Amino acid sequence: MYKWIMSGIVTVACLFAVGLLIYALPEKEPSESAEPSSSFVVPDAPVQAEAAERIYKSSCLSCHGDQLEGRLGPKLSQVGATLTKEQIYKQIAKGGGGMPKFEGKLSEEELVTITNWLAEKK
Ligand code: HEC
Structure with a gap:
């Protein structure tokens, strides 16, 4: 038993x-890398100018200037004509070339808001 x-x-x-x-x-x-892949797409969203300007003033103005004219960083007044949304997003999220990364400092939603706003600057 x-x-x-x-x-x-x-x-x-x-x-x-x-x-x-x-x-x-x-x-x-292996876990997927956090790096956005080449198929990464910034979601289309209506441009929220007010929210974007608020984020810009508190996080970006010191380097990119009051009127997007550039200062320590390049001018952004026509950035939408030279960079795709994905490139803009990546620069903001990952930083580089003297710019700090904003991933973690700004929320995903804020990153998309400021990206869509800048992409309209042509
Ligand atoms: C400490 C200074 C600094 C701050 C703060 C900063 N940037 Fe930058 N930014 C730079 C520099 C320097 C470059 C140039 C990077 C390069 O040439 O690789 C740059 C490049 C860029 C570019 C690419 C422009 C181009 O024509 O290639 C974008 C878009 C951008 N910044 C957006 C932002 C946004 C949006 C914010 C706020 C959330 C921000 N930056 C905050 C310094 C800064």
């Missing part, structure tokens, strides 16, 4: 181990 109980426990333990293995395996796959 004892033997049967033991083999029952062993069987259940084995099944549990196999189940755990199957469950855990997919998690070992």
Whole structure:
């Protein structure tokens, strides 16, 4: 009788181990990189000028100037003519070339708002 109980426990333990293995395996796959891929698209949204200007004034004005005329950073008054939305977004989110990154400082929504606003500057 004892033997049967033991083999029952062993069987259940084995099944549990196999189940755990199957469950855990997919998690070992390399996680997707946080870098936006080339198919990354900034969602279209109606330009919220007021919100965008608020973000601009508090985060960007010091380097890009009161009228987007440029100062420490390049002028942005026609940035929509030279950069795609995705390039603008990436520059803001990731920074680089002397510009700090704003990912983490601004919310995803704020990043999209300021991107769509700048993309209209042509
Ligand atoms: C500390 C100064 C600084 C701040 C603050 C800053 N930028 Fe910049 N920005 C720069 C510099 C410097 C560059 C040039 C980067 C390069 O040439 O690679 C730049 C480049 C850019 C570009 C690309 C322009 C182009 O023609 O290539 C965009 C778009 C931009 N910034 C948007 C923003 C926005 C939006 C904010 C606020 C959320 C911001 N920046 C805040 C310094 C700054």
